Amino acid sequence: MAYISGGLAMLRSVVNSLPTSEQKIANYILSTPETVVTMTVKQLAEGSKTSSAAVIRLCKSLDLKGFQELKMRIAGDVQKQSSAEYRDINEGESVHHIIGQMTQNGIQIIKETEEMLRLEDVEEAVATIHEAGSIHLFGIGASGLVAADGQQKFLRAGRYAFCLQDPHMAYTTLSNVKENDVAIAVSFSGETNEVIQYLRLAKKNGMKTISITKYGSSTISQLAEIPLYTSATQEAMIRSAATSSRLAQLHVVDILFMSYVSNYYEEVVESLDRSRAAIDEQK
Template sequence: MGQANTLLHIRGVLPSLRPAEQRVANEILENPQQAVHMTISELGRRAQVSDATVVKFCKRLGYKGFQEFKILLAQDVVTKPQPVYGEIEPADSLGTVKDKIFQSNIQALQDTALTLSESALEEAVHAILSAREIHFYGIGASGLVAQDAEQKFARIGLPARSFVDAHMQITRAVLLNPGDVAVGISYSGDTYEISHAIELAKEAGAVTICITNFSKSRLAQLCDIVLLTASREHVFRSGAISSRIAQLSAIDALFISTVLQDFDRFQACITKTRKAIEARREA
């Protein structure tokens, strides 16, 4: 099995692993350079699990065994070294906060560029171009991303709407028809309201797409097309800092890829709407 990045793959499935397997994952994520040189017994001892658990961990990620996993991990450690940056601490200076925020966002963009599947992106573009109605669902910070998506796709003349209220999401989802598109946006992939709306949209026959950080989440399992982001949220998770940046960039990639499929038509729409805005500005 080939992964764009083994460490990113581990982070993406971490919440779905069993507790013992999570200990193996955390040991590797915290010490990737050392893990490359460990035997299966050494890794098991460091993670306080059995050799069999290490093997199960590797197979659960889709690898044939520990040796294949180590080979691919070694390639990532050598060719894609992990940058040094830390969590924001209450005692950090303004300068340190600034550096950590920007480094976190930069890393989220770089990791998402590796994780976001081009084939999934292509499938999503084709579904959007064929849809008679396009919905974007989000709650909280992901709702802001949904609204940004509506602004972009509606501006090129596509029938896009965003819904950030749970009742509006489900009442509109059940009215979708086969061939329509519903896009659920959730960092965790476990936001009940988004999964419920997507489930109803799927039952109505719509093509379902999600933008999420975790490939084994409920939302990802429900959707026809999964657009994976790769951001790490820590102490200030409620602020949805780097995850929002990664989601917005995934929307941007989806939008531009759609525009390029019929550039003249969509560029004409952008020009027309820009002129309408410019007419409102004071001379």
């Protein structure tokens, strides 16, 4: 990104779950973002009829380093061109329109996910994966498909990667892990019960833990040592399975994998070549 952004998307994601005073500040910022970028903490507190302490608490609730980072992100948002809103698909719409709308939704959630990811968190996750003896990925439903995609990628990179869809089998694999192994938990809501139990068991067994959830505080993101976030934009009401959320999760897995390949290129590229050759031999 040429400039840091994502402040408004973060606020929209969590505004309804914030305490009253922080919610007032968030709504004030969302209503007049252009004016907030030049304000001090005191001025924002006065404008939103709250307190300076509440402004600081809001920044902490957003997991930001401080008010300056919030202002920088909002300033980046203000500089960007406004994008189309997410939209549900209605009965009787043309295939042409559905193609355009789903494409727009996909582009938007990927861009918002870029804004939610912290560079330092991604770097730490990549280093943790490199140091791990084995990688265990777990998710339920559409998130399970994302976990399976991660397994396929890291297997081809020469890593021991496991993804078992059955929760009992997945829990069983954690009984023989080593402390440098890593568990990657995937859940859009961050509240999927089976994934919570999986992460708790992983931590109990001393594993390093990484989560991929929507932005905001959740049980899974709080349990994980390294929380990675996607956009928290809600899915369309009519759907047979996750669409935008799955795309965002796959995007995070792709970022982790490509960063891993780039950082450890010499040791990974040989494994990738061997796996490609093995597949080509079967054709």
